[in-house]
Amino acid sequence: MSAIQRLLSHDLPRSRALAIALVVCLVALAFAPFLFPGSKALGAAAKMLVFILLVASYDLLLGYTGIVSFAHTMFFGIGAYGVAIASTRLAPTFGALAVGVALALAVSLLLSLVIGLFSLRVKAIFYAMITLAVAAAFQTLASQLSGITGGEDGLTFRNPAVLSPSFEPFEAPILGVTIDGKFFTYYLLFAVVVVLFLALLRIVNSPFGRVLQAIRENDFRAEAIGYRTVVYRTLSNVIGALFATLAGALLALWLRYTGPDTTLSFEIMLDILLIVVIGGMGTMYGAVVGSVLFVFAQNYLQDLLKFVGGALEGVPVAGALVSADRWLLWLGVLFVLAVYHFPSGIVGRLRAHPRSGLAAASPSRGRHQRTGEAGSAVSAGKDDVSR
Numbered sequence: 001m002s003a004i005q006r007l008l009s010h011d012l013p014r015s016r017a018l019a020i021a022l023v024v025c026l027v028a029l030a031f032a033p034f035l036f037p038g039s040k041a042l043g044a045a046a047k048m049l050v051f052i053l054l055v056a057s058y059d060l061l062l063g064y065t066g067i068v069s070f071a072h073t074m075f076f077g078i079g080a081y082g083v084a085i086a087s088t089r090l091a092p093t094f095g096a097l098a099v100g101v102a103l104a105l106a107v108s109l110l111l112s113l114v115i116g117l118f119s120l121r122v123k124a125i126f127y128a129m130i131t132l133a134v135a136a137a138f139q140t141l142a143s144q145l146s147g148i149t150g151g152e153d154g155l156t157f158r159n160p161a162v163l164s165p166s167f168e169p170f171e172a173p174i175l176g177v178t179i180d181g182k183f184f185t186y187y188l189l190f191a192v193v194v195v196l197f198l199a200l201l202r203i204v205n206s207p208f209g210r211v212l213q214a215i216r217e218n219d220f221r222a223e224a225i226g227y228r229t230v231v232y233r234t235l236s237n238v239i240g241a242l243f244a245t246l247a248g249a250l251l252a253l254w255l256r257y258t259g260p261d262t263t264l265s266f267e268i269m270l271d272i273l274l275i276v277v278i279g280g281m282g283t284m285y286g287a288v289v290g291s292v293l294f295v296f297a298q299n300y301l302q303d304l305l306k307f308v309g310g311a312l313e314g315v316p317v318a319g320a321l322v323s324a325d326r327w328l329l330w331l332g333v334l335f336v337l338a339v340y341h342f343p344s345g346i347v348g349r350l351r352a353h354p355r356s357g358l359a360a361a362s363p364s365r366g367r368h369q370r371t372g373e374a375g376s377a378v379s380a381g382k383d384d385v386s387r
Contacts, residue, residue, distance in 0.1 A: 057243035063281035066216035071131035079248025112241035116234030154259025280345020
């Protein structure tokens with residue numbers, strides 16, 4: 001038990017239902033190639049992994065620091081384009097991938113630092129608008145620099161031989177699964193996402209993470225006792241950008257393609273916001289639960305409606321209402337219901353009531369509890385730094 005606590009940075013689920021949900025998600029993603037055969041299922045599982053890392057990195061900004069940024073997809077795209085450009089300009093090798101990831105991280109580091117230093121001094125909506133303008137400008141730039149980025153068509157590239165779909169080291173399937181380059185690519189994504197997620201979990205549960213939470217709750221008090229909030233917000237912005245860059249590199253590695261629509265689209269930013277709200281802000285586990293549910297709904301809600309619509313065929317109103325063409329409408333309805341019944345997110349609700357996870361927490365109690373946690377977070381961070 002102590003080993004698990006250290007692995008999770010002493011941030012246990014604190015809810016039986018949440019622990020079961022996380023174990024189910026982990027097992028399903030770990031054995032997805034064996035449990036869910038087929039390219040669609042494996043593609044959905046890979047997208048879940050990428051979004052877990054991407055949403056967790058954004059929750060570091062929104063949920064833990066209180067920063068609303070619309071430039072997160074820009075860093076996501078930088079990672080994807082870094083891998084694509086390096087793989088097309090150089091040979092399709094692991095060395096080229098390393099160069100592409102390193103250059104993408106350097107660019108993201110520079111841009112996030114500049115945005116943080118020049119923009120985080122403004123408050124709330126003004127900073128959000130600045131990041132939105134920067135992200136829109138970067139998307140336009142990526143669409144127009146066709147000689148480098150491929151323009152609107154994007155870039156298609158080859159992975160190293162081991163990660164290529166044509167690579168098949170075994171002639172016969174193992175446990176009914178063909179072991180090929182896609183198989184190895186998926187488990188590369190799985191291993192990297194698990195390691196990086198645990199790293200983010202460690203960051204938010206460190207003295208640095210506690211100071212970020214204190215700034216979110218009461219930045220004036222944090223500033224008053226000696227913390228330079230601009231510095232901490234800038235560091236949070238940089239860390240979130242670097243992790244988003246790595247998520248973009250993983251997506252490009254899986255798709256073997258990068259384009260404005262796959263990484264820089266504003267729709268992806270909206271998806272990130274939806275997942276954060278559904279899963280629960282201010283908790284890394286919300287990124288896991290929210291990403292799995294959202295991507296699953298995106299990929300299979302239409303199939304479900306098609307099945308239900310076939311069963312209700314001939315019923316005038318009901319048959320048209322559950323048509324597969326209206327899956328976006330039903331996805332929106334499910335989102336509204338999730339926000340209504342889980343205002344603090346699924347993880348927030350389950351943690352508020354560890355045993356049942358069914359009853360809603362008192363708003364006043366939650367507010368006083370968060371205020372107390374903010375004060376203890378500042379004090380704990382101050383004591384840790386002093387020591």
